[in-house]
Amino acid sequence: MLCLTFEVGENRYAIDANEIIEVVPLVNFTTFPKAPSYFAGRFNYRGEIVPVLDLKDLMMSFQTKMYLSTRIIVVKYETDGEIHQLGLLGEKVMDIIRIRDDELQDPGLITEETRYLGRLINLKSGVVQLITVKELIPPFVRESLFRDVKED
Amino acid sequence: MAKIKNKCWNEIGVFGDKSCESLNEYLHCKYCPVYTNAAKEFFEREVPPEFINSWTLDITRRKETIEKGNLSVTIFRLGDELLAVLTDAIVVAVAVKPVHFVPFRTNRTFRGLVNLDGELLLCYSLENLLGISRNGRETVEENEDYAVYKRMIAVKGANEKLVFEVDEVVGVTKISSDSMTELPATAKKADEIFSQGIFHLNDKSVALLDEHRVCESFRSTLKFQ
Numbered sequence: 001m002l003c004l005t006f007e008v009g010e011n012r013y014a015i016d017a018n019e020i021i022e023v024v025p026l027v028n029f030t031t032f033p034k035a036p037s038y039f040a041g042r043f044n045y046r047g048e049i050v051p052v053l054d055l056k057d058l059m060m061s062f063q064t065k066m067y068l069s070t071r072i073i074v075v076k077y078e079t080d081g082e083i084h085q086l087g088l089l090g091e092k093v094m095d096i097i098r099i100r101d102d103e104l105q106d107p108g109l110i111t112e113e114t115r116y117l118g119r120l121i122n123l124k125s126g127v128v129q130l131i132t133v134k135e136l137i138p139p140f141v142r143e144s145l146f147r148d149v150k151e152d
Numbered sequence: 153m154a155k156i157k158n159k160c161w162n163e164i165g166v167f168g169d170k171s172c173e174s175l176n177e178y179l180h181c182k183y184c185p186v187y188t189n190a191a192k193e194f195f196e197r198e199v200p201p202e203f204i205n206s207w208t209l210d211i212t213r214r215k216e217t218i219e220k221g222n223l224s225v226t227i228f229r230l231g232d233e234l235l236a237v238l239t240d241a242i243v244v245a246v247a248v249k250p251v252h253f254v255p256f257r258t259n260r261t262f263r264g265l266v267n268l269d270g271e272l273l274l275c276y277s278l279e280n281l282l283g284i285s286r287n288g289r290e291t292v293e294e295n296e297d298y299a300v301y302k303r304m305i306a307v308k309g310a311n312e313k314l315v316f317e318v319d320e321v322v323g324v325t326k327i328s329s330d331s332m333t334e335l336p337a338t339a340k341k342a343d344e345i346f347s348q349g350i351f352h353l354n355d356k357s358v359a360l361l362d363e364h365r366v367c368e369s370f371r372s373t374l375k376f377q
Contacts, residue, residue, distance in 0.1 A: 027208040044212040069195035
């Protein structure tokens with residue numbers, strides 16, 4: 001499995017490359033008023049409005065640093081059988097790694113709030129944890145987020 | 153941005169006195185993780201706002217996808233005709249070399265021998281095989297925009313390599329096998345037996361030659377009568 005790695009805080013995470021549409025540089029966002037703070041905003045991605053999640057805010061309640069290595073990972077987000085586009089703001093989006101399925105280990109502690117955290121892999125450079133894109137947005141937010149998009 | 157303190161590659165690495173022990177393992181600093189990580193440090197700094205503005209604009213544009221095929225073909229011109237062969241079948245395209253006459257063998261289609269990098273190859277006339285007249289655009293002066301050079305193309309068929317001369321090598325392009333059209337059944341031109349199909353390039357139709365059939369017919373012109 002080919003995975004894109006990035007960092008949130010000090011930890012490294014990975015997303016299956018199959019779920020990724022494109023990695024794009026930072027852009028200006030239009031913010032969602034009164035939305036949970038982990039919504040960085042939305043942006044015009046090649047003609048379509050795509051919401052962006054700030055992964056650092058979602059996981060550790062800090063805003064992502066707007067560095068050159070911070071990039072938007074545009075992923076396919078499937079809900080109700082429809083595929084939407086979702087941007088994920090990650091730090092140090094730099095590397096692609098290849099993971100064998102038998103190298104993956106069970107994550108241990110996963111709370112109801114962190115259901116998006118997947119299995120772990122032990123690399124020389126440290127532990128990398130897989131992220132399940134579908135679980136990143138809580139179900140009740142998911143519904144309202146993409147319902148608006150559909151009504152357009 | 154954290155300033156890079158340890159620029160070891162300039163001191164003990166390949167840009168310095170090469171005394172670093174890691175060089176035994178990595179051969180060059182560019183394969184060493186220290187160097188790679190230092191390069192990544194470069195990205196650990198604030199983005200200038202004008203960068204973000206220009207990126208925002210870039211990302212709004214739709215991606216232009218170009219339909220590219222999987223067949224690489226080399227296109228060349230003979231007289232007024234555009235022809236192509238699979239790039240895989242081409243050994244080399246070179247400037248025109250002298251053709252050595254072979255007594256009792258040289259004829260209209262077989263021109264003689266050509267020395268190609270020390271290898272003697274049989275040289276044929278493709279225009280004669282296909283019945284193409286090269287009288288049309290032979291002069292270089294006609295094209296003022298760019299220079300046109302005659303070339304010799306060495307092609308490998310099933311068993312042998314051979315050479316023929318063309319008026320111009322137009323270039324290499326990729327086509328998809330779907331974009332090729334079959335030859336019209338009514339067309340009974342001489343070159344149709346040598347073509348695999350026709351494709352379009354900038355509104356001009358190009359015939360893709362079957363190098364095996366071309367080589368075969370070239371050979372058959374050399375048989376003892």
